[in-house]
Amino acid sequence: MLSTIRASSSSAARRAAFTSTTTAVAGRRLFSNSAIRAAAANETSSAPVKKAGGSSWLTMTGLTILAATSGYYLFSPVDAKPVAAKKEAPVTVAAKKEQAAPKPVVKTPEIIAAENKAALKDTTVIFVLGGPGAGKGTQCANLVRDFGFVHLSAGDLLREEQQRPGSQYGELIKTYIREGKIVPMEVTIALLENAMLASGQKRFLIDGFPRKMDQALKFEEQVVPSKFTLYFECPEEVMLRRLMKRGETSGRADDNIESIKKRFRVFTETSYPVIEHYKKDGKVHTVSCVDAPDAVYANVKNIFTNLFKDQK
Numbered sequence: 001m002l003s004t005i006r007a008s009s010s011s012a013a014r015r016a017a018f019t020s021t022t023t024a025v026a027g028r029r030l031f032s033n034s035a036i037r038a039a040a041a042n043e044t045s046s047a048p049v050k051k052a053g054g055s056s057w058l059t060m061t062g063l064t065i066l067a068a069t070s071g072y073y074l075f076s077p078v079d080a081k082p083v084a085a086k087k088e089a090p091v092t093v094a095a096k097k098e099q100a101a102p103k104p105v106v107k108t109p110e111i112i113a114a115e116n117k118a119a120l121k122d123t124t125v126i127f128v129l130g131g132p133g134a135g136k137g138t139q140c141a142n143l144v145r146d147f148g149f150v151h152l153s154a155g156d157l158l159r160e161e162q163q164r165p166g167s168q169y170g171e172l173i174k175t176y177i178r179e180g181k182i183v184p185m186e187v188t189i190a191l192l193e194n195a196m197l198a199s200g201q202k203r204f205l206i207d208g209f210p211r212k213m214d215q216a217l218k219f220e221e222q223v224v225p226s227k228f229t230l231y232f233e234c235p236e237e238v239m240l241r242r243l244m245k246r247g248e249t250s251g252r253a254d255d256n257i258e259s260i261k262k263r264f265r266v267f268t269e270t271s272y273p274v275i276e277h278y279k280k281d282g283k284v285h286t287v288s289c290v291d292a293p294d295a296v297y298a299n300v301k302n303i304f305t306n307l308f309k310d311q312k
């Protein structure tokens with residue numbers, strides 16, 4: 001039941017979840033190159049990127065089938081002579097067997113999306129937000145231990161996808177992370193959705209996501225609405241100290257002063273409005289992250305005990 005997926009951890013659970021996640025991403029092609037390129041080009045825009053495989057895909061497929069099946073009538077010259085009917089070849093046993101065999105069902109992106117949504121219908125999602133280095137991952141590990149949540153760090157999933165041999169988004173993710181920029185949401189949402197499906201579990205802490213308003217809206221529409229947001233409040237100077245210390249051993253490409261400054265700016269300008277949005281809806285539990293980890297967790301535990309006391 002307990003499960004966590006963190007870059008710093010090398011547990012078997014994490015590896016298993018990572019493998020199934022990346023396999024699923026590679027296999028299902030939930031996002032298209034053109035959508036990612038469009039999203040990357042529009043990175044600063046809040047306009048939602050047109051989803052690959054929408055109605056235009058269906059239209060194109062329909063047109064292709066129509067053209068393939070009725071091509072003779074569509075494209076034959078109007079004055080073509082009628083062709084003599086060919087003599088039917090005898091039907092072999094093998095051909096009969098093939099005809100009787102069930103045909104594979106071709107799933108459109110719409111069908112796959114609907115199936116995924118149905119599979120995740122009754123899940124509990126809690127967004128865990130806060131500035132870089134506030135201590136989100138540290139506290140999530142406690143919640144996994146005590147409340148049986150699955151912890152999915154969007155940053156960790158992106159770093160894993162970046163390192164996955166053959167990933168076509170590796171270079172893009174690497175650049176975005178180093179610059180502290182927000183990776184196009186199609187990539188992140190697909191990674192999160194696949195990890196949720198692969199876990200087979202029903203309660204998730206989604207750590208470090210959504211970082212932008214359009215991501216929040218898209219995730220809640222495409223995957224599942226969030227139950228609430230746990231917001232870890234922490235002053236920049238405290239986060240800076242923690243990140244610089246972590247950078248001594250983390251090996252993270254963004255735990256350095258240049259990247260940290262950019263991450264702080266993106267958090268204030270782009271990610272904090274997401275927290276404000278949910279605050280307006282009364283869906284935020286705020287916890288100060290300044291004190292020692294155990295003291296912070298005492299407050300977090302209180303909130304979760306009250307909310308989930310009947311369903312541990």
Ligand SMILES: Nc1ncnc2c1ncn2[C@@H]1O[C@H](COP(=O)(O)OP(=O)(O)OP(=O)(O)O)[C@@H](O)[C@H]1O
Nearest residue numbers: 131132133134135136137138242246289291292293
């Ligand atoms: N309450 C705390 N007091 C002191 N140090 C802390 C506290 N919480 C976390 N830390 C340390 O600060 C660093 C950042 O913590 P953590 O990785 O949990 O933050 P995060 O919010 O998940 O970071 P990021 O946004 O970069 O993923 C870690 O080295 C962690 O050990």
Ligand SMILES: O=c1ccn([C@@H]2O[C@H](COP(=O)(O)O)[C@@H](O)[C@H]2O)c(=O)[nH]1
Nearest residue numbers: 154155176177180181182183188208209
């Ligand atoms: O939803 C997300 C989450 C993360 N990123 C990118 O990853 C880094 C690191 O994230 P952490 O949460 O600190 O691990 C972040 O600065 C972004 O570049 C993202 O794009 N989208």
